[in-house]
Amino acid sequence: MEKLYFASDYQEGTHPEILKRLTETNLESTSGYGTDEYSEHARELVREACEAPNAQVQFLVGGTQVNAVMISAMLRSYEGVVSATTGHVGGHEAGAIEYTGHKVLTIPGVCGKIRAEDLEQYLTDSFADGNLDHMVHPGMVYISQPTEYGTLYSLAELEAIRGICDRFGIRLYLDGARLAYALACRENDVTLPDLARLTDAFYIGGTKCGCLFGEAVVIPDPALIPHFFTIVKQHGALLAKGRIAGLQFETLFAQREGGRLYDRVGEQALAAAERIRAALKEKGYRFAMENPTNQIFVVMDHAKLERFGAQVEYSFWEKAGENESVIRIATSWATADENVDKLIELL
Amino acid sequence: MEKLYFASDYQEGTHPEILKRLTETNLESTSGYGTDEYSEHARELVREACEAPNAQVQFLVGGTQVNAVMISAMLRSYEGVVSATTGHVGGHEAGAIEYTGHKVLTIPGVCGKIRAEDLEQYLTDSFADGNLDHMVHPGMVYISQPTEYGTLYSLAELEAIRGICDRFGIRLYLDGARLAYALACRENDVTLPDLARLTDAFYIGGTKCGCLFGEAVVIPDPALIPHFFTIVKQHGALLAKGRIAGLQFETLFAQREGGRLYDRVGEQALAAAERIRAALKEKGYRFAMENPTNQIFVVMDHAKLERFGAQVEYSFWEKAGENESVIRIATSWATADENVDKLIELL
């Protein structure tokens, strides 16, 4: 029997509708670097979805790349980026941020999230310090939605963080690598227009949400980063055949019956996750951390895990004592119903 | 009438055979970051094609990215890269090389090529100088095949450059963004195994040679760059769905009747270029520079150019006096015979 794949949300190619569009347009000739009409249309659709008519929208290739480009583009040389200790830029990007010359300033998070009061305390201490002159200045805050642990910021939480950033005159950036799985979540009350209103920049993840690759950076006020195009090129992040990225986001954000594909991608994954979560609960499994999105962090004892792992690809997360480990089960747009059935059977 | 597209070799999607493979495998689940079997097979095929069984092969996304990653990975902090003034890293990469902290040391080229004797003189002067301590040390040489002007290094020329690099203990790196159009050229006597034997690293271009995107970096002796994978990640150049790049190169380098697809891609483009070149000669056009590959640099007077431009997308290259300009006509794997016919008619 073939293994069931629940290890991550970037194991398959691309959503069939995207593949169809790539196929239909494959032999057309267009100009490069995103100056083609498909890319322009995709940018327009993203602006509409975000209700941000002036936004600069740029398609990049992957998440670490976007984070490095955006953080370095938004900071002055003497500034650093504040992140939760568990933030993706904190430890899992091979020093890509530091490579651009900037320090990641970490503060403890709760369930992957920065709490407004902790941020406020940290910034108060930093800016009050007579020694600010000798230290890295906090210049922006990095958060992600959902977080590394699949949790979500509520609108109220996001507004509180924005307020604190404003008070200290620093910027707010949101990493949306898995944004589809936040937007489609019943517990979520933060919309794309909210993100465009409350952040200085964010990106709408494609790689983990149905694309072959690609992330859509949104800069609501383009004056924030002049000559962003050149900055992208300077980072080796400019795609020659920009339309390939544009076509994918055009497909995800086109208006159609039944809603945008980007929403459907999220809904499919969450429906699958919900069924798995319910089954786990029913069977008495413990969750390492509760979250409402497409990543499930569950505790499994090692004997069980050995049998389970023979049939299912999962992600090892961390040890939990001598006899148990936390594993991650991830669903996506590509998770087939029958595979969910089989997984539940195996539990 | 629709315009004829001869502006560049990255205007279409991907070669139909590649698209077919992407489609066939689209819903398969594999591991990420190039650890899948397709990528592994593609690496093996590239190693075979290069007769470099120990080579490290890594698929990256685009040319500027590869150049920045490779140059910074091959240099020590106090070293710079020697390039012809017209080299792509010299002026057309938005400072991507300097962004990694390294100076591009330019020497005049002839028809886009570095001459061995010029390189020897430059290095002799640099290393003899009592002031080397106060200057950037030449640490490697950057060349491309074909060059920015479509010209080719002969095997003898390449060997001469290699010999000089050895004498001064510096590395040699070759940018093969359009390598298919060199390998398929009748005038070419430099093979992939030659490149693997004579350079410290080079890349086999995909973006301009039939892929959606992708370049295959070849490091014949992997000990040259330890932990290359992490370096790639640090530059934001690691593709999450690595297999998408792997599948493309697997298709290009698979053994099949009629030869590898990568060779066929080149042959098609060169056949088209040859027909256009012959027609231009016959009709008395002047070439700004002779070269045997897929880019044709031709002089056109402005009156003619206006009519021509109404029907053909070309690349403006540079002014040539008051009344004439140099334009570039580029062919590729996607250039249809009937479009070549139409172009010739228009000339």
Added chain:
Amino acid sequence: MEKLYFASDYQEGTHPEILKRLTETNLESTSGYGTDEYSEHARELVREACEAPNAQVQFLVGGTQVNAVMISAMLRSYEGVVSATTGHVGGHEAGAIEYTGHKVLTIPGVCGKIRAEDLEQYLTDSFADGNLDHMVHPGMVYISQPTEYGTLYSLAELEAIRGICDRFGIRLYLDGARLAYALACRENDVTLPDLARLTDAFYIGGTKCGCLFGEAVVIPDPALIPHFFTIVKQHGALLAKGRIAGLQFETLFAQREGGRLYDRVGEQALAAAERIRAALKEKGYRFAMENPTNQIFVVMDHAKLERFGAQVEYSFWEKAGENESVIRIATSWATADENVDKLIELL
């Protein structure tokens, strides 16, 4: 009445014997960049003091500069430096390390020191991790002697750390900004030859130990960092009139009756610190942290502190609850006996 200065150990000019030498030689003409005879002699004296006859010795200007130059020179691009959370490179150098592209990887320290077992655990976890590919590689360990808190590594502790570095194949670097105050300490059992034997590089602090400015970098095996001179220049850290630094270290390390001046500088400061410490104990003050060197961390209530601060320049360290604060009292080669008397009176 003039204030008493105990705020730091870099408040005065330079030791009178150094000033005398600068004056005697002032109008002599010598070559630049440390190629003069005084600098050469000073390097020779430092090599002798370290029993490191092959060491490369280079005089730089200040501590942050040395740390940035050395750490970036000793690391490969994908590596970071491991430091105690309280290490000077961790938070008090304005991001100078990150500016060179490297991450500071912090682990908790005890009294400012890294414990061998903590380091071992950290490195075991890091190098065992299947995700090392996606993370910054620990490439070296940064420690200081004395530490930020004035504590000392014992020879046994240092040897343990060296052993662990060897096991994991990483380098060890020691920041000796206040090294004179360690070497002269009765509790100290680590000599300069020990440092040359046990570290890959370290520096002998001058700025805080009697010089106008200047730090002597010692690289026991010069092959570790080829072309170090150019690296120094590249960082803007090369002194045109190199001899001014050379002369200072020549004076500090010249053999003379009563021992080297560098030793005497330390002894003077420690004698003063010992008297102050004894007085504080006698008068019932609490120490925030015990240490045997020239920095005294003492707790004072705010009422007392106000009176004290009117007459003494001290360093504020941190709050200790509502009514008390930790302050730092620092002695140096320049601390006059009568000022110690006056300080004790005031306590």
Added chain:
Amino acid sequence: MEKLYFASDYQEGTHPEILKRLTETNLESTSGYGTDEYSEHARELVREACEAPNAQVQFLVGGTQVNAVMISAMLRSYEGVVSATTGHVGGHEAGAIEYTGHKVLTIPGVCGKIRAEDLEQYLTDSFADGNLDHMVHPGMVYISQPTEYGTLYSLAELEAIRGICDRFGIRLYLDGARLAYALACRENDVTLPDLARLTDAFYIGGTKCGCLFGEAVVIPDPALIPHFFTIVKQHGALLAKGRIAGLQFETLFAQREGGRLYDRVGEQALAAAERIRAALKEKGYRFAMENPTNQIFVVMDHAKLERFGAQVEYSFWEKAGENESVIRIATSWATADENVDKLIELL
């Protein structure tokens, strides 16, 4: 007989008046990092000399350091600095500028100077280019006064360059490593207030003009570079005992009978240079380049040079054919009249 030293203007210690001040104040205790009163007074004196009451004035250690700090502080990440090919930042700073991530964009100079019309043409081409997006943006102009070849910009030339910078919205920075030798020159019509009015930043050289070390950076409008202090620290360029630099510039710029010491330093060197130049002319020597400041570039045949070099330390500049070389003879504040006599005798 001892050799005569005419190799450079940084061969001796410091002007005796500066040494006197350092000696007088040596044992005083002051706060660090340039927050002391001497530094504050020196800053005030420099502001007055420049008629720039709001200017930020900061003392750094050396020229390469200042250039790297200032250029990186004044540029956005995607911008480069325009310099004459012969500019000091072009080739003689070991890549210190590129290390900060910025490209040096060179244009040919005439006698070391950038001509306004060449700059205008270069910027017109750069900004007109449809490809600016793919290239480094010119963000500032680097010039020096005197230039590498000892020549001077006239006020009219400087105003023309400023005008062009304004037209293109880029900044102007002037390297004044040897500024004393420009200001004191009879042919000079550019004053310190002119520099403060016409540049966005410049520095007044100390190292080559009488200091032990030290350069005074002047930023007429401090809003140009927020948090400059932290930037200086981040570059490892902040002097712990800042007052040592402050005291030197206080001495150079204090008002006194007979004019400021900084002026006298220049006058002394130029008087010596004038005598040597006259003698050279009289004896029929050819100058490689005419200039009115303290560096004399003279052609000497190799037979003569061998005898000359046995008695005089000079700087070799470059070969001039088979039998001759260009050498540099430099005078300074420290050039004794009797050594000029001896030199003239030897010619």
